[in-house]
Amino acid sequence: MSLILNLLVDKKGNRVVCAEADSEFVDIIFSFLTLPITTIVRLLKKKSCVGCIDSLYQSMENLHPKHLQSRACTEMLLHPLSNSEKLYEGLAVKYDERELGNSYLCPKWACVRSKSLVSSVKHARCCCGEVMDRRVRVGKPLGSCGGGGEGDGAFVEGDSMFIVTDALRVMPDAAETFTSLVEELGIEAESDLEEMIVTISKEEVLKILKRALISESPLSDIFLLNLKLSIDEASDGKSKIDTHEKGKVETKSRVATKSNVKSHVKHIDLSHRSGSETLGWKLFDHMH
């Protein structure tokens, strides 16, 4: 599954100004807001690069079950549920291939009939002592915001169009929105801008998710860098560079354009770092 996205690129500044996106793309990036941090780590194969959360996840994977109260604890910690799971079925690109929306019953029908106990976590212990492993699919959860079915979308109205900035700011598609964005970015002439059509499949969605955690320009990071890489690969015949390496190369080129980067980082190193400064440090860190 994939979708097409129109990007408006500032060629001079080598940056994505914005994407003109329909509800399918916006549903996907809004769904990032519903993901538990553990799900993000799992989707990014423990390379989220967000602090030490990858290491924390890894330690839970490695911990012997004898140190836990039950097998359900492992399931609960490594596969936490999101209230929006059912809605993910309405996404145009399903980037989480894990089977979602399951519940579990006690294997004893007497328990199911008399107590109506249902667990959202596999391997939970029923009050009768049995492990609740009988899987059932649940319907759309009560209180759902509306979407979730095939063709229903998930969060935003299906016929809406949006402008999505490089920093994933989502705004209704309107002439005045675009004009103010161009002014905000200091783009002087429309002749500097070029349209670029890209395909968004699962791989791109996961790249956007990853860059959204550590960068303020995920669309430029991915699509303008990919353009350079494809040219490089064609010229020297090198095989595909993995996502981690791509991020590394891109970060280097963007940060290196700032002539004061070293003194900036030095300053961060000596001071108490705020959130944005931490990002600056992390970007520099990736250059090595």
Ligand SMILES: [Zn+2]
């Ligand atoms: Zn039972």
